[in-house]
């Protein structure tokens with residue numbers, strides 16, 4: 001494909017450019033994409049060298065997971081300096097070169113913003129530790145006195161997402177045990193106090209710093225966590241919410257209550273900018289729906305959060321060409337999530353209900369319908385995602401009974417059926433890439449990479465492995481450096497053969513060079529799908545359900561293309577029309593086999 005024709009051009013003044021509405025965004029996890037200096041850790045020059053492969057794949061944008069200065073206690077989601085590149089990954093000049101190269105290739109660049117917490121090595125936190133209780137320095141974080149006569153009990157009962165209590169006690173100036181600070185994640189990730197004006201001013205300045213350098217948007221980490229309920233009350237356990245304050249969804253009790261036509265993506269902006277009309281919708285989890293009430297505990301999804309995103313939106317709206325914000329917010333139900341994407345807040349939010357959906361036609365139809373309806377009601381585009389750096393890669397998930405997506409997989413756990421998983425994974429991808437809205441891909445999924453499910457425990461680096469007392473393997477299995485050339489050291493990831501996590505044997509035959517010219521490869525399927533998606537304007541359409549195929553099939557029409565995905569156990573008859581694309585070889589007898597998707601045009 002010629003890449004020159006797709007160069008990003010600045011939007012002329014007065015015109016709107018809502019490129020994100022149907023964008024396919026490719027997530028780069030810098031530690032594991034490409035290593036230019038051979039130290040075994042991916043870096044920015046490595047990414048720049050390999051960007052041509054992504055332009056060739058046909059994505060519209062890249063999102064870079066954090067590359068900022070960080071002690072790497074949580075793989076870079078513990079930021080010590082929001083305006084510096086960590087020496088592990090390169091320099092600011094390397095970032096500028098990456099951005100320029102991406103823009104030359106027609107790729108937009110979204111960077112990760114981590115506003116819920118900093119690293120404990122951030123200058124502000126170091127200052128806070130050195131300062132007295134009640135000082136302005138401590139007020140930038142959430143320090144509290146402990147409970148009990150000697151303050152030796154944590155200030156409340158909140159648990160960290162990574163395991164253990166969400167509070168850590170620090171020593172006072174005299175070395176005696178002192179106050180506690182809140183960390184919803186690792187103890188090396190103290191939570192900011194978003195009631196503090198300096199914190200708000202600082203993050204707006206950080207936004208401007210990267211916007212001035214030319215980034216096209218931000219993925220906002222833990223976007224539902226910044227504001228905590230006033231008084232930090234105890235979390236009152238609700239069996240549906242577990243101990244973390246959020247439900248861990250299971251394949252549930254969906255009923256397919258979909259409308260015939262949904263998702264008028266690209267219609268006029270109907271966002272109300274106000275409080276919206278939040279109706280409980282049942283979500284995709286087992287959690288009960290309450291009218292307009294968040295399903296989460298007092299540390300998540302507080303109403304005060306929206307003021308922050310309205311402020312940020314005002315910052316972004318001063319820039320041309322237009323820039324975007326995408327929320328990483330694990331919020332249920334969808335009506336609550338849609339509040340983050342009202343017309344004066346963020347542009348998009350990741351659709352985790354879609355990611356969490358098991359291989360079940362009724363659940364998929366319901367999630368798709370609700371997602372489109374709820375987002376359209378606030379004038380926002382819907383997003384779709386199957387994999388990222390926090391969850392089990394989707395071909396492995398779909399190859400496991402129960403579809404476990406969280407917590408990782410270890411060598412002594414039941415192992416996925418790799419062939420079935422990839423078959424379903426490809427069908428899921430083809431379904432996703434035809435849906436109205438925007439899609440997020442995670443590096444390596446275009447190669448059909450599985451999770452590394454036999455990683456030695458001694459190699460694990462995700463803090464959840466330690467913090468959970470070795471009950472959760474963690475997320476390393478989806479973060480393994482990706483294979484480029486099957487015969488090269490570290491499969492082309494680094495010239496020296498070093499790799500911060502060992503690559504599984506199965507990666508060699510999945511290397512990009514092995515798939516590049518094979519029309520049956522997963523890479524070819526992604527490339528063809530992205531080209532066809534662009535040609536048919538698929539992301540910009542509306543969706544009409546086609547109900548001719550029975551309950552085990554997901555079928556819809558959009559932009560003149562009919563998409564049929566067979567999640568059942570028996571073949572179904574294909575509708576008339578030419579097959580544009582299929583997720584697996586078709587038998588040629590006019591039927592669509594199980595676990596297969598087709599685009600008919």
Ligand code: TEU
Nearest residue numbers: 074077161185221222330389390406407
């Ligand atoms: O994740 C937030 C988060 O809550 C989920 O990742 C999820 O609960 C967890 O990963 C399940 O194991 C974001 C980042 O994506 C993640 O990588 C960071 O570790 C986390 O924030 C803290 O910054």
